[in-house]
Amino acid sequence: xxxxxxxxxxxxxxxxxxxxxxxxxxxxxxxxxxxxxxxxxxxxxxxxxxxxxxxxxxxxxxxxxxxxxxxxxxxxxxxxxxxxxxxxxxxxxxxxxxxxxxxxxxxxxxxxxxxxxxxxxxxxxxxxxxxxxxxxxxxxxxxxxxxxxxxxxxxxxx
Numbered sequence: 001x002x003x004x005x006x007x008x009x010x011x012x013x014x015x016x017x018x019x020x021x022x023x024x025x026x027x028x029x030x031x032x033x034x035x036x037x038x039x040x041x042x043x044x045x046x047x048x049x050x051x052x053x054x055x056x057x058x059x060x061x062x063x064x065x066x067x068x069x070x071x072x073x074x075x076x077x078x079x080x081x082x083x084x085x086x087x088x089x090x091x092x093x094x095x096x097x098x099x100x101x102x103x104x105x106x107x108x109x110x111x112x113x114x115x116x117x118x119x120x121x122x123x124x125x126x127x128x129x130x131x132x133x134x135x136x137x138x139x140x141x142x143x144x145x146x147x148x149x150x151x152x153x154x155x156x157x158x
Contacts, residue, residue, distance in 0.1 A: 063110060063111045113131070
């Protein structure tokens with residue numbers, strides 16, 4: 001019971017730090033964003049002209065973590081601005097966090113990260129595992145699951 005309370009206390013401190021934000025504003029996206037590259041595809045489909053707005057995003061890795069002792073998946077709780085943005089009105093403005101609590105941007109997700117280093121993907125997965133979850137693992141501990149366009153998924157049993 002003591003271990004669970006200690007873990008919950010630690011998680012409360014981490015969550016408080018994660019949500020310690022001020023002066024939130026919605027602003028137009030700069031054209032030179034390195035993370036999001038919007039485009040419009042136009043085409044004719046069955047003789048009808050159509051447009052489709054889309055975006056190319058960065059490459060990433062994600063890790064499915066399975067605790068073999070407890071037989072449970074391990075997830076990461078993070079504040080995601082995009083998830084928070086979905087709860088806000090569509091206008092550029094200062095954000096009233098009393099009206100729009102930051103908790104609306106918390107997600108539960110796989111351990112993951114962007115490919116922003118010139119390293120093999122499996123090494124980037126190991127770095128993300130250490131940074132986000134505190135687990136150390138050699139590359140041999142990972143099992144490659146799937147590569148889908150810009151995302152590579154790995155499995156890591158702990």
